[in-house]
Amino acid sequence: MTKQRICIVGDGLSGLMTAVSLAKVPGIEVNLIAKKGTKNVDKRTTAISDINYKFINQNITSLGKKLFWPSKKIELFYESSKEKINFLNIKEDNFNLMYVFENDKVKSLLLKEISKNKIKIIRQDVKNLDELKNYELIILCLGGQSKIYNNITKIRSIKKDYKEIAITGYVKHNLKTLNTSQFFLKEGPLAILPFSQNHFSFVWSVKKSFFEINSKKMTTLVKNKIEEILKSKQDITISNIQSYPIFLSLRRQYYQKNILILGEGLHTIHPVAGQGFNLVLRDIKKLKEIIKYYVDLGISIKNSYALNDFYNSRKPENTIMSLGVDATHTFFKQNKYLDPFKEIIVKNIKNNETLKKVSKIISNRGLSF
Ligand SMILES: Cc1cc2nc3c(=O)[nH]c(=O)nc-3n(C[C@H](O)[C@H](O)[C@H](O)COP(=O)(O)OP(=O)(O)OC[C@H]3O[C@@H](n4cnc5c(N)ncnc54)[C@H](O)[C@@H]3O)c2cc1C
Numbered sequence: 001m002t003k004q005r006i007c008i009v010g011d012g013l014s015g016l017m018t019a020v021s022l023a024k025v026p027g028i029e030v031n032l033i034a035k036k037g038t039k040n041v042d043k044r045t046t047a048i049s050d051i052n053y054k055f056i057n058q059n060i061t062s063l064g065k066k067l068f069w070p071s072k073k074i075e076l077f078y079e080s081s082k083e084k085i086n087f088l089n090i091k092e093d094n095f096n097l098m099y100v101f102e103n104d105k106v107k108s109l110l111l112k113e114i115s116k117n118k119i120k121i122i123r124q125d126v127k128n129l130d131e132l133k134n135y136e137l138i139i140l141c142l143g144g145q146s147k148i149y150n151n152i153t154k155i156r157s158i159k160k161d162y163k164e165i166a167i168t169g170y171v172k173h174n175l176k177t178l179n180t181s182q183f184f185l186k187e188g189p190l191a192i193l194p195f196s197q198n199h200f201s202f203v204w205s206v207k208k209s210f211f212e213i214n215s216k217k218m219t220t221l222v223k224n225k226i227e228e229i230l231k232s233k234q235d236i237t238i239s240n241i242q243s244y245p246i247f248l249s250l251r252r253q254y255y256q257k258n259i260l261i262l263g264e265g266l267h268t269i270h271p272v273a274g275q276g277f278n279l280v281l282r283d284i285k286k287l288k289e290i291i292k293y294y295v296d297l298g299i300s301i302k303n304s305y306a307l308n309d310f311y312n313s314r315k316p317e318n319t320i321m322s323l324g325v326d327a328t329h330t331f332f333k334q335n336k337y338l339d340p341f342k343e344i345i346v347k348n349i350k351n352n353e354t355l356k357k358v359s360k361i362i363s364n365r366g367l368s369f
Contacts, residue, residue, distance in 0.1 A: 003029040004136040004301055006291075009126050010034065013046070013103060014263025014280050015141035016110035021059045021288050023117045027295040031135075032114060036123045042103040043240035044168045045193055045201040047071075047180070047274040049364040052281040053099045060113050067105055069195040070096035075181040077229075078332070078346045080339070084183065084229065087346035090356055097360065098180065098274075100195040129259060136301045137291075138259045144249055144268035149261055153253040160248040160326070164188065165211040166271050167204045167218065169241040171226060174198060174234060182272075183229050184332040189272045190225065202226065203271050205246060246270055250322050254315065255307040262287070269322045270329045273363075279321055282366050283314050317367040 004027060008019045011034035023030040048056070057063050074097055076088040090097060114121065124131075129151060132138045142148060178200060183190045190204040204222065214221050219238050227233060249268040254261055263280050287310050294304045331342070349355060 001027065003027055004295060005029045005031065005134070006137045006139065006301070007031045007033055007122075007132055007135045008139045008141060009132075010141035010143065010263070011107075011111075011121075012042075012141060012143055012263065013107065013110075013277055014284075015139075016107060016114065017056070017059075017281065018139055018141060018262060018284050018287070019119055020110055020113045020117065021284050022291060023114075023119050024059060025288060025292045025295060028291065031120045031122055033122045033124050033126055033132075035125045042107065043170070043242055044103045044203075044244075045100050045170075045195050046103055046106075046277050047098045047100045047193055048281065049098055049278055050095050051364050052278055053096070055281055055285050060109065061116060064109060066196075067109060068099040068101050071098050071100065071180040071194065072096055073179045074098070075179050077181065077183045078342070079183065079185045080343045085343070085346055087349050088356065088359075090360055092360065097364070100180070100193045100201070102195060102201075136258065137306075140259065140261050140265060141263040142265055144247065144264040146265060149251075149265055152256045152259055152261065153251060155253040157252060158248070158250040162205075162246040162248065162270060162329070163208045164205050164246040164270075165208055166244045166246055167202075167206065167211065167222065167241065168244065169202055169222060170239045171200050171202060172198055172237040172239070173200065175230070175232060178230075185225075185229075186334055187225075189329075189332060190229070191272075191274065192226075192229075193274075203274075205270070205272060208245075211243065244271075248322065248326055250319060254311045258302045258307070260287075260307050260310070267318050267322050269325050272329050272332075273325045275321055275325055275363075278363075279318055279366065282317070283310075286310060286313055321366060 006022055006028055008015050008030065011032065019030050019032045022028055053068060072092050074090045075086060077084045078087050178194050180194060181192045187210055188204060188206040190202060192200050192202055194200040218241055223236065223238050226236060247268050248270060251261060251266050254266060262283060267279055269276050290306050290309050291301060294301055294306050
């Protein structure tokens with residue numbers, strides 16, 4: 001029987017993971033189209049949930065345990081006028097709450113898997129989608145900013161420019177214990193994500209104006225801030241500082257004919273809760289199930305309801321989670337009138353066991369129960 005051919009355009013985390021995952025479906029041939037000569041310069045880390053870690057594990061021959069650093073505890077702090085209040089600690093003894101990986105290393109791992117699975121990589125900067133008309137299904141994983149999407153979706157997306165920049169980087173340290181933590185600081189949220197015994201990464205989302213004023217002295221500023229929140233004067237070394245503009249973009253139309261948008265192009269969200277790639281992984285898992293269903297029945301994907309099924313099953317969660325992250329960001333944003341009330345609210349959260357349970361479940365599984 002001839003195989004149904006799917007092409008995936010874009011070699012970011014979404015494109016690579018989609019290629020590896022769909023190539024496992026019998027009856028499918030996957031081609032990956034990636035720009036010529038792009039360098040792997042993504043020096044960020046990504047936190048994923050336990051269930052999403054298991055999904056990656058199922059799709060990769062050998063995961064290399066050291067690439068995924070587990071965490072059983074997450075601490076949240078709120079900076080009030082006087083102190084940094086530790087308002088929520090989420091702890092789990094029986095499984096890991098999250099795993100943190102270095103993006104460039106996991107991209108290399110996925111590329112190795114692509115080569116093992118003999119997935120053809122075509123080096124091409126796609127400009128016109130007509131070039132791809134011989135495929136049963138075209139999946140665009142072109143990131144959040146590509147203009148190509150405008151040829152597909154006619155309905156306006158939900159968009160918001162936060163006018164903020166996420167400053168990211170690595171920190172080498174000698175601390176004995178360090179938990180995954182998020183500090184809601186006056187300047188903006190700062191996440192600490194350990195990814196090896198002596199390294200953690202940070203994501204600090206600040207106003208664009210604050211970033212521009214301080215851009216030349218960013219390393220010193222970050223170093224002082226991290227020493228202040230860790231209450232430690234021991235020597236830490238900062239490296240790989242990068243910056244990313246922050247947007248919310250939620251597509252209301254996911255596909256046209258046999259062309260589907262996936263990854264950041266479908267939903268770009270604020271990094272405050274580390275949910276962006278977690279949503280993408282749940283999208284890929286569902287898409288794989290749906291494609292397998294139609295291919296097993298011997299139905300051509302092009303002429304099936306596959307993309308409509310995908311849209312119906314993923315849109316509710318993608319919308320609720322993305323707007324939920326936006327609401328979390330708005331709540332913690334500095335506001336001189338509301339800040340005194342926030343202090344009272346966060347102090348009351350501390351002992352709320354139901355909230356702890358719900359946060360654990362949602363960050364692990366999303367809204368798919
Ligand atoms: C600061 C920050 C921190 C984050 N932290 C987390 C986290 O902790 N947890 C989490 O779950 N998520 C996190 N995210 C989200 C996560 O980084 C993304 O969801 C993830 O990287 C997936 O991106 P992508 O592959 O969809 O897009 P991109 O990484 O933008 O990849 C798009 C690819 O498409 C290629 N491309 C573009 N146009 C063309 C073309 N015409 N032809 C061929 N190729 C093309 C590009 O070269 C690129 O390789 C974070 C995001 C930010 C900004």
